[in-house]
Amino acid sequence: MIDNWQSLLINSFYFLAAALFILGLKKMSSPVTARGGIVWAGVGMVLATLITFLYPDISNFGLIILAIMIGALPAWWFAKKVAMTDMPQMIAMYNGMGGGAAATIAAVELIRAAGGEHGLSPTVQTLAVLGALIGSVSFSGSIVAFAKLQGLMKSSLIFTNQQFLNLLLFVITLALGAVVIFQGASASTTLIFSFFALALVFGVLMTLPIGGADMPVVISLYNALTGLAVAFEGFVLGNAAMIIAGTVVGAAGTLLTQLMAKAMNRPLSNVLFSGFGAKGGQEATGEDVQGSLKPIDATDAAIMMAYAEQVIIVPGYGLAVAQAQHKIWELTKGLTERGVRVKFAIHPVAGRMPGHMNVLLAEAGVPYDMIYDIEEINAEFEQTDVALVIGANDVVNPVARTDPSSPIYGMPILNADKAKNIVVIKRGRGTGFSGVENYLFYADNTRMLYGDGQKMAAELLQGVKAL
Amino acid sequence: MIEGFIALYIFMLAAFVGYEVISRVPVILHTPLMSGSNFVHGIVLVGAMVALGHADTSLTKTIGFIGVVLATGNAVGGYFVTERMLEMFKSSKGGAK
Numbered sequence: 001m002i003d004n005w006q007s008l009l010i011n012s013f014y015f016l017a018a019a020l021f022i023l024g025l026k027k028m029s030s031p032v033t034a035r036g037g038i039v040w041a042g043v044g045m046v047l048a049t050l051i052t053f054l055y056p057d058i059s060n061f062g063l064i065i066l067a068i069m070i071g072a073l074p075a076w077w078f079a080k081k082v083a084m085t086d087m088p089q090m091i092a093m094y095n096g097m098g099g100g101a102a103a104t105i106a107a108v109e110l111i112r113a114a115g116g117e118h119g120l121s122p123t124v125q126t127l128a129v130l131g132a133l134i135g136s137v138s139f140s141g142s143i144v145a146f147a148k149l150q151g152l153m154k155s156s157l158i159f160t161n162q163q164f165l166n167l168l169l170f171v172i173t174l175a176l177g178a179v180v181i182f183q184g185a186s187a188s189t190t191l192i193f194s195f196f197a198l199a200l201v202f203g204v205l206m207t208l209p210i211g212g213a214d215m216p217v218v219i220s221l222y223n224a225l226t227g228l229a230v231a232f233e234g235f236v237l238g239n240a241a242m243i244i245a246g247t248v249v250g251a252a253g254t255l256l257t258q259l260m261a262k263a264m265n266r267p268l269s270n271v272l273f274s275g276f277g278a279k280g281g282q283e284a285t286g287e288d289v290q291g292s293l294k295p296i297d298a299t300d301a302a303i304m305m306a307y308a309e310q311v312i313i314v315p316g317y318g319l320a321v322a323q324a325q326h327k328i329w330e331l332t333k334g335l336t337e338r339g340v341r342v343k344f345a346i347h348p349v350a351g352r353m354p355g356h357m358n359v360l361l362a363e364a365g366v367p368y369d370m371i372y373d374i375e376e377i378n379a380e381f382e383q384t385d386v387a388l389v390i391g392a393n394d395v396v397n398p399v400a401r402t403d404p405s406s407p408i409y410g411m412p413i414l415n416a417d418k419a420k421n422i423v424v425i426k427r428g429r430g431t432g433f434s435g436v437e438n439y440l441f442y443a444d445n446t447r448m449l450y451g452d453g454q455k456m457a458a459e460l461l462q463g464v465k466a467l
Numbered sequence: 468m469i470e471g472f473i474a475l476y477i478f479m480l481a482a483f484v485g486y487e488v489i490s491r492v493p494v495i496l497h498t499p500l501m502s503g504s505n506f507v508h509g510i511v512l513v514g515a516m517v518a519l520g521h522a523d524t525s526l527t528k529t530i531g532f533i534g535v536v537l538a539t540g541n542a543v544g545g546y547f548v549t550e551r552m553l554e555m556f557k558s559s560k561g562g563a564k
């Protein structure tokens with residue numbers, strides 16, 4: 001059936017592609033070589049795609065090429081045009097598409113098997129069904145994540161017995177999948193479609209109650225799930241490139257998800273099933289807060305910073321919303337010219353995705369060696385004259401250290417409160433995503449600079465320049 | 468092409484590779500790396516092409532067609548998003564770009 005040279009050629013290309021993917025990911029894990037990494041992986045993808053046209057026993061070449069063009073053009077256009085701040089939802093969207101594609105592979109293979117065209121062994125049938133389930137959940141879940149991040153869907157849907165209903169739905173979906181496996185060649189198309197429909201609905205319902213603050217973890221989880229689904233469908237098709245690439249992503253994505261959940265000090269189960277991130281703003285009471293909020297104007301804050309020896313800037317999601325990264329970089333340059341040492345401190349979960357802030361700052365031109373992780377910089381706050389907190393909230397809330405009853409207790413935070421002076425740029429008096437009152441804002445050495453991040457950064461810059 | 472235990476061995480080894488490759492990554496690269504791994508599972512395109520290539524009824528052709536469109540979106544979109552993010556990494560010492 002398979003000519004030897006054909007099999008050899010295809011497999012050597014897949015082998016090369018798999019090696020390029022792994023090397024590419026490896027290179028992507030260091031800032032110096034990262035840009036080369038994606039090119040390597042890209043070459044691997046092109047090689048694997050081209051050689052697949054030589055696959056034995058396939059037809060519909062016209063349809064394949066048409067589908068590739070229809071898929072490629074909008075994806076290319078949006079990826080090029082979308083603003084850097086919207087990157088998280090683009091990743092969610094493209095990831096969902098991959099999950100959906102894995103599910104369609106399963107659908108085609110299962111329907112063909114049910115039509116008696118080719119037999120699938122029970123093992124392969126099981127893997128196809130599992131990949132279909134995971135891929136479908138990743139697909140519909142990622143679309144919900146996209147809608148939430150894009151602001152198309154504001155509220156989180158929470159109702160009583162939600163977890164029970166989700167569990168019930170999940171069990172029914174699994175049961176239906178089991179029936180598909182047992183019936184094998186005699187499974188009806190209707191049965192297969194019902195299974196897919198339930199899996200898609202489950203993905204939506206599972207993601208709906210999860211709040212915006214938890215989306216990074218969710219996207220990362222779905223990324224890992226899509227990888228796994230791709231690996232399973234790779235088993236079904238006997239395609240080593242898919243098995244390797246899918247599994248590598250599945251493992252890497254799982255680790256990344258754990259790192260993120262750990263940074264938030266919440267077990268993954270808590271993120272997925274508690275609806276915690278959704279309650280934003282509702283729990284805010286602030287009854288027992290000591291002290292008061294002390295406003296400052298931009299000119300005074302600018303003087304404070306201009307005469308400082310060291311300033312640490314703590315950016316949060318508010319910076320992304322206000323698109324303030326460019327102005328902040330100008331401010332940084334202004335301060336550096338005056339001899340002030342400026343550093344950026346990034347909390348692992350600042351923004352919407354791990355590393356989101358780094359990407360935004362990099363976009364503005366901030367060199368990555370001015371940007372520090374929580375472990376690297378936390379000890380330095382004590383020798384810092386001014387900590388400028390811009391659009392960050394929960395990640396600098398000292399309550400995480402002191403109050404065991406707080407929902408964010410135990411989360412590692414940036415020790416901005418230990419700096420000699422703290423300036424907080426903030427639009428209003430609202431709380432962070434956790435809905436917990438921030439005691440830092442009430443501290444004696446904290447001054448509040450109310451206003452839009454970009455506008456305030458511009459005013460600070462003017463203030464510094466005027467000196 | 469690949470069967471049984473060989474596939475299982477590949478699965479296990481690849482899982483270790485994935486874990487190792489990412490375990491020493493600085494936080495700064497988490498988002499680009501997530502994006503990069505998102506691109507890598509765009510290899511699903513290869514499978515989608517084979518599935519569509521196998522399709523012979525209008526139903527399976529339609530599903531397979533959707534699959535290839537989605538998979539291409541994953542691969543192409545994933546690539547350019549990652550590339551855009553990574554392009555912005557440069558050192559103040561004036562190394563790259």
